[in-house]
Amino acid sequence: MGKIKLKNIRIHSNHGCLKEEMLIGSDYRVDLEIAANLERPALSDKLHETVDYVHLNNIVKEEMMVRSNLLEHVAKRICDRVLEELNEVSEVEVEVAKINPPIGGDVESVSVKLRFTR
Template sequence: MGKIKVENIRVYAHHGCLPEETIIGSDYLVDVLLNANLKKASNSDDLVDTVDYVHINQIVKEEMKVPSKLLEHVGKRILSRIFSEISIVKKAEVSVSKINPPIGGDVEKVTVVLKEKRKA
């Protein structure tokens, strides 16, 4: 078993419960941590035997384009796509952070973290 991290994927998106959040949009960071059997890839040196980072980045960018009220919702969509499209992933963790959230205080970011295991 091994881990693959794709960190600080920067996206400008239109998520939030307030109407102005979905109109104006804001900056987000997404981190993806995957557990997968990487033994075959470590021996073969072949991209088809591992998780393609480009594919992870593509999933995140596509799902972040779809407006959601809650970060939990967009995070769940990212997880669902990972499990449906990348068969060697056994566990996944997705963190979605909203930079400078409009919550009436000096807050750098808010983050939602979702974890999921592949169902047998």
């Protein structure tokens, strides 16, 4: 068993319940971690035997471009696609953070973290 992590994927998108968020958008950070059996690709050195992190990054980018009111909804869609498209993945965890959220205070970010297993 092993893990692949994509850390600090930075994306600008239009999630949120406020009208300004829908129009102007905000900056987001996404961290994605998957668990899979990596023994075979560790020995073979063949891309087709592992979980391609380019594919993982594309899932994150595509789902972040689909507008949602809640970070929870975006995070769930990312997890669902990873498990749906990559049979080798046994567990997925994603954290979606909104940078400088408009919540009336000096807050660096707010985030939602979800984890699902097969």
